[in-house]
């Protein structure tokens with residue numbers, strides 16, 4: 010029996026561990042409440058949120074306008090299913106189309122569902138418009154992609170952890186190397202109906218495309234009658250300092266996938282967007298979702314888009330993102346060789362840690378102990394992606410904590426390496 014006093018933190022972590030499936034390894038912080046860019050744990054400790062739930066909380070936690078929009082709608086109706094029309098869905102879809110300049114939008118809930126929608130649309134377009142032989146449609150995807158966790162989607166992941174033991178996988182996907190046009194050409198066939206790709210590979214470690222890659226990919230897709238579908242579930246809605254990350258590349262895709270921030274940090278709301286020539290392959294009965302486009306989600310998502318516009322969050326992401334990256338590069342110089350690279354766009358930054366010196370995970374946990382929430386991806390990259398409402402002062406607080414932690418880490422590392430006994434001749438020749 011444990012006779013010592015258990016903390017609340019240990020209690021909650023213990024209950025999750027006892028009754029939950031073991032499919033996550035969370036940072037050991039028990040969040041009790043949050044407001045805008047700050048989070049408090051059950052012990053009352055305060056944290057700066059530099060993670061924002063992978064961009065789902067781009068508006069900051071519990072944005073008052075979004076909470077008010079939800080409360081207003083909760084006085085009326087929340088869920089009707091798509092068996093009936095409603096008063097919030099049309100205005101939401103209208104706003105989404107106006108912002109993206111696509112003609113039609115199909116609402117879903119999670120990002121993975123919107124990706125599934127894109128896959129179904131691309132295949133049907135392949136058969137009905139492009140003329141691919143039945144059952145032969147192929148979709149090109151990038152290596153190191155992340156598009157969600159359904160059994161179809163993980164089937165074309167290149168991450169062994171996501172796939173192991175979950176086969177057999179759906180056929181009809183081929184891989185190319187992100188940023189490499191030759192490998193796109195090598196992976197293509199006359200049955201290729203679409204390229205599905207992230208504009209920046211987030212899960213892979215915030216990997217930016219080489220300049221000009223997307224322009225060439227756009228041109229290749231047009232020449233080969235292949236749909237270019239961009240997954241901006243994480244990159245979209247201001248995260249990279251533009252409304253949509255594809256704008257950095259000077260292109261327009263044939264279809265777009267949104268999610269995460271679309272729900273304003275309150276609800277899961279996603280969408281698939283395309284022009285009528287593509288979207289109209291869906292007819293009644295061909296696709297749907299019980300909760301997709303629900304009255305409450307649509308009311309919140311419409312307000313979420315409006316808030317980004319009214320508060321200038323896209324411009325803010327561009328400016329403060331530049332500041333965050335500049336400050337992290339100062340840290341990189343101060344603590345070398347601990348940090349190998351700092352890369353990102355807007356308020357979306359990956360800090361690449363030299364694995365000989367520390368794992369990203371141990372630094373994420375040390376940072377949490379210093380009041381900063383971040384998250385590792387793979388073994389070597391720490392992700393910083395705060396709410397777009399973050400201030401310079403809070404960025405400074407987070408970066409200073411990172412600097413002090415890294416200096417300490419480097420000091421212990423340096424002492425450790427000095428302390429390593431130099432082998433004498435006898436052991437060397439032994």
Ligand SMILES: *Cc1c(COP(=O)(O)O)cnc(C)c1O
Nearest residue numbers: 119120121155156157240242243
């Ligand atoms: C998070 C994410 C998804 C999946 O979204 P879920 O809401 O977790 O299903 C898909 N694509 C990208 C690029 C993502 O970042």
